[in-house]
Amino acid sequence: MSIEIAIDAVLAGGIITLAGLSLLVREMFTAIVLYVSLGLLVTITWARLSAWDVAIAEAAIGAGLTGALLLVAWRQLHDAAAKTERTNHVS
Amino acid sequence: MTQDLLYSIAGIVLFGIGLFGVIAAAHIIRKLIAINIMGIGVFMVLLATARHGTITDPLPHAMVLTGIVVAVAGTALCLWLALQIHQLDNTTSKDQPQ
Amino acid sequence: MFLKLEFQEHKLSSAGLSSATRYLLGILITVLSAALAFVIIRSEKAAPDLATLATNKLNLSGVENPVTAVLLNFRSYDTLLEIAVLLIVAVSILPDRLPIPAATAKIQFLSNMHPHSVNPVLVGLLKWLIPLAIVMGGYLLWTGAYTPGGAFQAGAVVAGAGVALSLAGHHRFIWQTASVRISLSLGLLMFVMVAAANAIITGTTLQYPTPYAGSFILIIEVAATVSIAATLLLLFTQLKAMVEFTMKGNNQ
Numbered sequence: 001m002s003i004e005i006a007i008d009a010v011l012a013g014g015i016i017t018l019a020g021l022s023l024l025v026r027e028m029f030t031a032i033v034l035y036v037s038l039g040l041l042v043t044i045t046w047a048r049l050s051a052w053d054v055a056i057a058e059a060a061i062g063a064g065l066t067g068a069l070l071l072v073a074w075r076q077l078h079d080a081a082a083k084t085e086r087t088n089h090v091s
Numbered sequence: 092m093t094q095d096l097l098y099s100i101a102g103i104v105l106f107g108i109g110l111f112g113v114i115a116a117a118h119i120i121r122k123l124i125a126i127n128i129m130g131i132g133v134f135m136v137l138l139a140t141a142r143h144g145t146i147t148d149p150l151p152h153a154m155v156l157t158g159i160v161v162a163v164a165g166t167a168l169c170l171w172l173a174l175q176i177h178q179l180d181n182t183t184s185k186d187q188p189q
Numbered sequence: 190m191f192l193k194l195e196f197q198e199h200k201l202s203s204a205g206l207s208s209a210t211r212y213l214l215g216i217l218i219t220v221l222s223a224a225l226a227f228v229i230i231r232s233e234k235a236a237p238d239l240a241t242l243a244t245n246k247l248n249l250s251g252v253e254n255p256v257t258a259v260l261l262n263f264r265s266y267d268t269l270l271e272i273a274v275l276l277i278v279a280v281s282i283l284p285d286r287l288p289i290p291a292a293t294a295k296i297q298f299l300s301n302m303h304p305h306s307v308n309p310v311l312v313g314l315l316k317w318l319i320p321l322a323i324v325m326g327g328y329l330l331w332t333g334a335y336t337p338g339g340a341f342q343a344g345a346v347v348a349g350a351g352v353a354l355s356l357a358g359h360h361r362f363i364w365q366t367a368s369v370r371i372s373l374s375l376g377l378l379m380f381v382m383v384a385a386a387n388a389i390i391t392g393t394t395l396q397y398p399t400p401y402a403g404s405f406i407l408i409i410e411v412a413a414t415v416s417i418a419a420t421l422l423l424l425f426t427q428l429k430a431m432v433e434f435t436m437k438g439n440n441q
Contacts, residue, residue, distance in 0.1 A: 062131075070120055148239055
């Protein structure tokens, strides 16, 4: 019993650490990757709470699709910023 | 300290972290990550309180499943609107140099 | 704080909040979280009435998985409205900038592209991965009646296959064709049609008669899977299309 609680405590601590890091870290790309790994840990948590349906959905959507959406949007903003910087540099 | 209580408190902490991030973060993508973290916190509280010993209440599970799908749709809509605003900002500032 | 959208990455000004405001905010949120935790610790667990109720009535629902029973039978209003929300998001994101390509038939929703660089490993992997993901989606959909799985999971897995296909760069999804728009709205249409047929036969909208409940749920789930997969894929490809739009502007 106690080892199970220890596993849960490590899992919860890891999730809280990742959540805090993904908001504090300076690079946006790192933040998004940390959020995706947070999604994977949360999937394990749902499995620990025996919510199997939710775990499957979270693995596919929370860890997969949300990360892809955020990365695509980030790339758009990143490219646009690089572009304006270049035009400013030229002119 | 039981498992349910541990995850309930972790969910509340996640909610707090996310709330702080939504208000204090500047970048729009980071705000959205913070909103999603708040959502994960809420889901965690719901699922942790859904367990009654051996019986598991399927109702919170169904609500969380619905919530995950709606959250990703909302995130995508927010990103789409933000990108549209960004493009609009760029074109207007390019047309009218100050 | 919320008045202006910030798009610049390395701006640590933190939404214009002074550090004193941030400390105050941190203290306030800590107090709020502590209060919430206190309430959770002190509150008695609610009696498991609903859990036992759902378990006892499971044989009336037509499926064996309690979560699917709650989603599509006991509280199907929630799911109906959720699918409506997804359709609204899809409609607000649908592309209207481009005219319908004349050469495209009403049915074809994929067009071939010729990317500059071909990655043979990726292509070889996708040849296996995409059919596998679609079969996996069908399995999750079918097994949702008995074990964990269901329309949402299946739709998400199929959408993931579509995302992989879209990232490989050999195909482009055409969202203007009629077939795609039908598949976006199929879930809601089928849900409402089943409810209407049920209302005509039995007099109640979303309370299925037990002998037919299983097949009703399966019909709704198949349609919902198609809609969810199409919507999630649409969200991704539209965001990606904006990137390509900007890149084209870059090259000119």
